[in-house]
Amino acid sequence: MEDKPEVGRSTSNRDERGAAPSIAQGGAPVEGSALSAEELARLTDDIVAALKTVYDPEIPSDIYELGLIYKIDVSDNREVAVEMTLTAPACPVAGEMPKWVEDAVNAVPGVSGTTVTLVFDPPWDQSRMSDEAKLALGMF
Numbered sequence: 001m002e003d004k005p006e007v008g009r010s011t012s013n014r015d016e017r018g019a020a021p022s023i024a025q026g027g028a029p030v031e032g033s034a035l036s037a038e039e040l041a042r043l044t045d046d047i048v049a050a051l052k053t054v055y056d057p058e059i060p061s062d063i064y065e066l067g068l069i070y071k072i073d074v075s076d077n078r079e080v081a082v083e084m085t086l087t088a089p090a091c092p093v094a095g096e097m098p099k100w101v102e103d104a105v106n107a108v109p110g111v112s113g114t115t116v117t118l119v120f121d122p123p124w125d126q127s128r129m130s131d132e133a134k135l136a137l138g139m140f
Contacts, residue, residue: 034076043074043110050104051082057093061136063101067128070119078112080105085124094118 020038030037051064063069063084071083082101086094098116105114126139134140 046108061133065130065133
């Protein structure tokens with residue numbers, strides 16, 4: 001059973017331009033947040049899409065489907081905190097991958113900044129991979 005990262009999710013209710021309504025525009029409020037449920041859902045979807053553009057150079061699957069993303073937190077001022085891990089602590093791109101993630105998330109419209117933290121607890125294992133990643137790696 002794969003573990004999914006902690007992310008904000010909600011049903012999107014975009015206007016005719018594709019923009020998610022703010023609370024002031026009638027968007028559904030999220031308790032304890034200045035963001036509407038629609039804004040949070042759009043940001044979350046776009047952040048996940050951006051993370052899926054980052055690949056581990058030794059594995060033909062993106063880091064999101066590999067299960068390397070443990071947590072995505074979006075603050076009221078649209079700063080994003082990402083907790084991620086590596087397939088192994090001695091990964092050859094350990095110094096570079098957090099910057100790749102930061103750059104990908106910072107490219108998402110509406111994101112005001114990104115902090116990426118590497119964590120190794122819990123340790124990554126193959127059970128965190130999505131079925132898509134397992135299929136790409138021939139693990140079925």
